[in-house]
Amino acid sequence: MDTAYLIETIIKVVVVLLIFSALAGIGTYFERKVLAFMQRRLGPMYVGPFGLLQVAADGVKLFTKEDIVPTNVVAKVFKIAPVITAATAFMAAAAIPFLPQFTLFGYTVHPIVADINIGILYILGIMGIGLYGPLLGGMASANKFSLLSAARTAAVFISYEVVTGLSLLAPIMMVGSLSLIDFNEYQAGGIGDWIIWSQPVAFVLFWIAAFAETGRTPFHLIANDHEIIDGFGTEYSGMRWGLFFIGEYANMFFISFVIPLIFLGGYGDGSFLGALGLLGKMAFFFFFFLWTRAAWPDVRPDQLMWLCWKVLMPLAVINIVITGLVMMF
Amino acid sequence: MKNEQFNNRDVSDSYFLVDIPDYPTDGWGKFTRVVKRTFRGELFVGLWVVLREMIKFDIHTVQYPLEKMPIGPRYRAVHEMKRLWESGTERCIGCGLCEKICISNCIQMDTKIDENSRKEVSEYSINLGRCIFCGYCAEVCPELAITHGGRYENGSEQREHFVMYEDMLTPIDALKAGKQLEFEGFGAITPHEDERVKKTPLSY
Numbered sequence: 379m380d381t382a383y384l385i386e387t388i389i390k391v392v393v394v395l396l397i398f399s400a401l402a403g404i405g406t407y408f409e410r411k412v413l414a415f416m417q418r419r420l421g422p423m424y425v426g427p428f429g430l431l432q433v434a435a436d437g438v439k440l441f442t443k444e445d446i447v448p449t450n451v452v453a454k455v456f457k458i459a460p461v462i463t464a465a466t467a468f469m470a471a472a473a474i475p476f477l478p479q480f481t482l483f484g485y486t487v488h489p490i491v492a493d494i495n496i497g498i499l500y501i502l503g504i505m506g507i508g509l510y511g512p513l514l515g516g517m518a519s520a521n522k523f524s525l526l527s528a529a530r531t532a533a534v535f536i537s538y539e540v541v542t543g544l545s546l547l548a549p550i551m552m553v554g555s556l557s558l559i560d561f562n563e564y565q566a567g568g569i570g571d572w573i574i575w576s577q578p579v580a581f582v583l584f585w586i587a588a589f590a591e592t593g594r595t596p597f598h599l600i601a602n603d604h605e606i607i608d609g610f611g612t613e614y615s616g617m618r619w620g621l622f623f624i625g626e627y628a629n630m631f632f633i634s635f636v637i638p639l640i641f642l643g644g645y646g647d648g649s650f651l652g653a654l655g656l657l658g659k660m661a662f663f664f665f666f667f668l669w670t671r672a673a674w675p676d677v678r679p680d681q682l683m684w685l686c687w688k689v690l691m692p693l694a695v696i697n698i699v700i701t702g703l704v705m706m707f
Numbered sequence: 708m709k710n711e712q713f714n715n716r717d718v719s720d721s722y723f724l725v726d727i728p729d730y731p732t733d734g735w736g737k738f739t740r741v742v743k744r745t746f747r748g749e750l751f752v753g754l755w756v757v758l759r760e761m762i763k764f765d766i767h768t769v770q771y772p773l774e775k776m777p778i779g780p781r782y783r784a785v786h787e788m789k790r791l792w793e794s795g796t797e798r799c800i801g802c803g804l805c806e807k808i809c810i811s812n813c814i815q816m817d818t819k820i821d822e823n824s825r826k827e828v829s830e831y832s833i834n835l836g837r838c839i840f841c842g843y844c845a846e847v848c849p850e851l852a853i854t855h856g857g858r859y860e861n862g863s864e865q866r867e868h869f870v871m872y873e874d875m876l877t878p879i880d881a882l883k884a885g886k887q888l889e890f891e892g893f894g895a896i897t898p899h900e901d902e903r904v905k906k907t908p909l910s911y
């Protein structure tokens with residue numbers, strides 16, 4: 379492995395880390411604002427112009443808060459759990475091409491940290507590991523509500539892994555590759571080539587499962603707001619809780635990148651317009667996460683399981699079978 | 708901003724019964740219900756409603772320290788002491804009724820005879836830490852001297868927060884500028900009371 383490649387990769391890792399940590403913060407600002415406007419409120423207004431510096435104020439608060447590790451918790455596990463959430467969220471980003479390749483000062487930059495040939499499998503796997511953050515955090519917390527939340531989280535994540543995997547199987551069969559760059563090449567021909575037209579069911583299923591994977595509102599029983607506490611994060615404070623938060627928002631951003639890359643043509647032909655298109659699609663999917671939070675109620679855990687095992691999974695299997703039949707003949 | 712719009716609480720004519728069909732009992736009924744609900748697109752109605760509100764941008768927030776909701780004339784906040792309109796002298800005659808009626812014993816007053824042989828209030832304070840803003844003092848006052856005002860922001864460093872007579876008294880320049888507001892609330896004379904007063908019949 380030559381040094382230039384190593385340096386380039388390290389720079390890319392740092393850039394992705396910095397940009398998405400910052401975006402996670404700005405994401406909370408957008409979430410508050412969008413939710414506020416949808417509920418006829420103003421949202422943060424006082425810190426900085428239009429409350430823009432609220433993010434910084436929150437950051438300062440999170441960083442300077444006392445780091446409480448309660449008695450009775452399993453301290454080692456308790457401390458490592460938020461790191462798992464944040465780390466897996468960012469690790470998943472390694473296989474996502476955020477922009478088409480471009481030339482900077484005569485040097486061709488591939489805005490993907492590692493174009494491994496099992497990209498999607500890797501992303502799904504890493505997001506699956508992300509389950510251990512809430513699970514271990516909740517189990518180590520010595521708090522029964524955290525424990526309940528951890529159990530719910532495990533149930534939701536494991537169930538929806540099935541839907542995510544199965545729904546993606548059909549597009550993967552069509553493209554014949556697991557690399558997101560190959561997915562992009564497959565759809566580079568324009569809107570008519572987008573996989574959403576040939577795989578609408580897979581698209582909807584994956585989108586629904588994305589809400590469960592990120593634990594966003596219709597499936598927000600991971601940290602059940604109705605218990606007035608923050609689910610598995612109840613005992614956490616300061617930056618440890620902040621890591622859970624960053625992980626959740628980074629996950630939202632990455633999923634918002636992955637959905638258009640797989641189903642909606644990604645960055646298209648790789649032109650500047652295509653790159654803007656990808657960012658626009660990403661922005662829409664991120665906005666949709668906030669939008670549903672304002673509009674939809676949460677479902678009950680049993681309804682969530684019902685939806686997963688009795689509706690989405692059979693649909694995904696049927697979708698795969700039909701895709702296979704169509705491809706065979 | 709006016710609060711008239713909130714006064715109509717009669718919503719009975721916009722009530723209607725929601726038509727709830729019976730729950731399906733057999734498997735096929737449940738299945739058709741799921742399919743129907745899936746394709747009826749009710750989720751999109753919810754999405755549209757919140758998006759519409761966002762586009763309309765009809766923000767209802769009152770940015771409190773900068774903006775304030777109007778409060779009704781009957782609101783019972785920190786007391787005010789009124790002056791007579793004609794002479795500008797204090798209305799309070801030191802009768803002590805307010806001190807007597809106050810159910811939380813928070814009015815402390817002292818009176819003396821002044822050089823014109825009139826009773827004069829020398830000390831008067833209300834302990835706002837004890838006052839429950841019941842309005843009895845304003846109701847009992849024979850001179851409409853003590854009333855409730857609209858100043859509800861009375862944060863203080865200590866619970867025993869007093870208001871003194873001088874603080875409650877309408878400043879003489881505010882009175883001269885005609886800025887003294889008559890109390891419309893609890894115990895006040897109703898408007899146009901003059902027209903309704905009948906002469907006491909003297910000849911029987």
Ligand code: SF4
Nearest residue numbers: 809838839841842844
């Ligand atoms: S409002 Fe009630 S409690 Fe307060 S001073 Fe008057 S009589 Fe006393």
Ligand code: SF4
Nearest residue numbers: 799800802803805848
């Ligand atoms: S405020 Fe009214 S009730 Fe109290 S002493 Fe003065 S005149 Fe009497």
